[in-house]
Amino acid sequence: MRILVLEDDPVLSDGLVSGLSLHGMIADCVATCGDAVSIFDATQYSAAILDLMLPDGSGLDVLSHIRARDDATPVMVLTAIDAVADRIAGLDRGADDYMGKPFDLGELAARLRVMIRRAAGRASATFVWRDLTIELSSRLVARAGVALNLSRREFALLEALIERPGRVLSRSQLEARLYGWNEEIGSNALEVHVHNLRAKIGRDAVETVRGLGYRIREDRA
Amino acid sequence: MNSLRMRLFATLVTATGLVWLAAIAWTYVDSRAQFESILDRRLMEAARMVDSLFTPARAGAARQAGGEGDALARVVSYDRHLSCQIWSLDGRLIGASDGSPDPVLSDQHEGFSNRVVEGQAWRVYALSDPAKGFRILVGDNLGQRRQLEHGLVESLLFTAGCVLPILAPLIWLSVGRGLRPLNRAARDLAARDADNLERVETGRMPSEIRPLVDALNRLFGKVAAAREHERTFLAYAAHELRTPLAGLKTQVQVAMQAPGAAMRDAALAQTLRAVDQSARLVEQLLTVSRLDSGGRPTAIAWIPVEERLRDLIAGMGGVPTPERVALAPALTGLEIHMDEDLFDLAMRNLMENALLMTPPEGAITWDAALGAGGGATLSITDEGPGIAEAERALVIRRFVRGSRRAKLGSGLGLSIVTMALEQSGARLHLDGRGGGPGLKASAIFGPGLARRAPPATARL
Structure with a gap:
């Protein structure tokens, strides 16, 4: 945010x-x-x-x-x-x-x-997506009941993507959500965060849309 | 009598009564004169009529046959108010009307006369006719005349007596009606909320009370301005007092929750800064209240400006690089007659302002000019952003800062300078630097407050 x-x-x-x-x-x-x-x-x-x-x-x-x-x-x-x-x-x-x-x-x-x-039109402070539970207030993320340890940037990345599953966020949009003005952004920093996030919440959870950016799949199986 | 209605009523009723009385008096005097002349003329005409009707032959017949006298009497007694006597020129009564007194009515041969006959006053007209050989006397009973006049006055008084009681309630009602706009205005004012400072509408108001309402409106305007001023002051004060507290609290909370030592230390450093800022503000507030409470000045002396400013520059703390303040040669030998503490206070605040506003490479200069009659202007010029002309009158108010303000300012500095100078008979004037951005703040000392000390050589 x-x-x-x-x-x-x-x-x-x-x-x-x-x-x-x-x-x-x-x-x-x-x-x-x-x-x-x-x-x-x-x-x-x-x-x-x-x-x-x-x-x-x-x-x-x-x-x-x-x-x-x-x-x-x-x-x-x-x-x-x-x-x-x-x-x-x-x-x-x-x-x-x-x-x-x-x-x-x-x-x-x-x-x-x-x-x-x-x-954003939500009444609840908790997101549920597949087997993931994300609590925005306490910034706790759990997968199938097991708490995950996400870094600050990883959480911000997940938060940005989970707000509207299915919507593609461009690289610059995500960087804007993750970094303030004065922070230096490494050239592949975003990719590193996406990689780490995938490792924690599931490889297929974050989808790369070639040339556009990233999104979380809309299907809520 | 405090009621306008009662006053007007009493005045109008008294005036009406007096006018009626005057009218009655005038009518009486005037109609009496007319009465007299009309009745006198009637006497004359009656006498002439008797004269024309009464011939010597009839007179002779009357003398011969006494019965004729009655006929004659009937002829002349055409008016019961009148009495008529006919005397022969040798003094014999030839005839008289009914009810005419026996004694002769008048000794006169011609014209009018007043006489009392048998206890009654008479107005008599005498007409002598030498050709016919008799004298005719026609008289009016004056008592009856007076009765007629009195009757007239009585009817006038009666009318007045009837009319005044009718007029009084009408006057009362009209006065009430006339005063209605006043009542309406009073009602409107009474019904206003205590905090309603809107103008009272004067459009429909009678011109007599408009000055009063205009005065009220002016008062409302002043009160509203004072309230607005107070509101602004409170808003600025709240902002200046609460913002450092908010910063302090936030930084403390950050320090408490900080995951690492670096973040905690940074927050604590900021906390320190906020405390310094608040301490400075409290110091200034105390200074303002000290100046407000009066009881000063105490130590008035001739202050050698140059030396004093040098001391102040040396003692400046908490602001960046006071060494860059320059003193113009005009300051040498200048002395100002002022309380020493107030001088220090005003000049230190002006210098602080200049130092805070001017970037590190900018120059700050003290200068002076001697005015006429022992006055002087002591000014400090900086190369900061300056103060927009429209804001110059505002920034000397408490807590008001210019839009291009310094990070450390509290908005009290120039208020303090103004107060300190005003208590010493001087005043503050703000101006542009002239030739670039910047501010020239001048302390203007009136006649007798400044002098040029004897040259240094003489002092040695």
Whole structure:
């Protein structure tokens, strides 16, 4: 899950990046509304966290901008102004959730997962595919009742593919889901992760679609 | 009487009553004069009529046959109010009307006269006819005249007496009706919510109460602006106070959950940074409240600006490379009359701002200009991003930061400078650098607050 964070306080945005990574999310940080808008126009995010008071405006302006493009990316508004009237204004302008500062990192991650799950139209936080059980909140994967030990990237890869079985994700789409901006991506890193994942969840689970990318088979035998 | 309605009612009823009384008095005086002249003319006409009807022959007949006198009397007594006497010029009574008193009504030969005969007042007209040889006296009983006049006044008073009780409720109702817009406005105001600061609509309001409502609207406007200001202040304050706390909490949680030592150490380093930031903010808040609470200044002295700024630069901590601050030659020998602590506070904050905003290679310069009458401008120019002209008035408010703000700023620095300068009779002025991005912050000291110290040689 790749999250865009719009926050101008350096300590907090650094904390969000490392804190969300602990919950299996990759966060990209921007400090101004202008940057947020241009990043949003270029990249598809699973969710966004927007601060309200920024040097060049309010996060709500960014929110209006992305909603005006009919972009349904789940948005969490994170701000120091948490009077009821402000919350209502935020939600009415298209925010999916609202948290006041200071917040609990675990709760923030949980709420992000809920938003992302709902946006994908799922009520359950657990995926079941063939003999695989994937719990997004605890990031536990079990095969036929036996717990598997997946690395952070392997889990992110599985999570991206399992969201919509049958849909092909290109190499660059997957890389975007697995890595933040500042991370260096080795030339065959993705192949290595796919290889390791196959070894754990079954060789035929991840299918290579030549020239297009990877997918998980749709059949749920 | 505090009720407008009662006041208006009392005034209107009193005024109406007085107008009626005046009208009655005037009518009385005027009609009395008219009465007198009409009745006097009637006397004259009656006398002439008797004169024309009464001939010497009849007079002789009357003298011969006393019975004729009755006929004559009937002729002249055409009006019961009038009394008529006919005297011969030698003083004999030839005839008299019914009810006419016996004594002679007047001694006059011609014209009007007033007389009391047998206890009654008479108005008499006398007409002598030497050709016929007699004198005619026609008189009016003045008592009856007065009665007529009194009757007129009584009817006027009666009308007034009847009309005033009818007018009073009508006046009461009309006053109430006239005051209805006022009541409506009062009702509208009373029905407003306490936090409704919308303008009161004045379109349909009578012009008399519009000034009042306009004044109210202006007050509403001021209160709304004050509230908005307070709201903005609270929002900024909440942001500035809660954000470092949120960062702190997040970093602590990261440190607690970090799987490796590297991540934990990085988080702890960030925690330290957040604590420093919060400590600086708390320090500034305390400074603001100290300045707010007054009780200063205490140690006013002539401060040698150049030396003092050098000390401040040497003592700067927590900001990058204070060594790059340059002092212009104009500062040499300049002295400012100001509280020493406030001077340090203002100048240190200005310098901190400049250092935080300017990239490491950018220059920062203190300069000064002596003004007229012992005033001076002490300015610091940086090569940072500057502050947009539209924002310059805003950034001196508490917690408000410019859009091109420094990572470490709290939004309190310029507020502190402003307060410190204002308590010393000086003021802060923000300007562009001129010739590139940057900010020129000037402390402007009024007349008498600055002087050029004697040259160094003289001091030696």
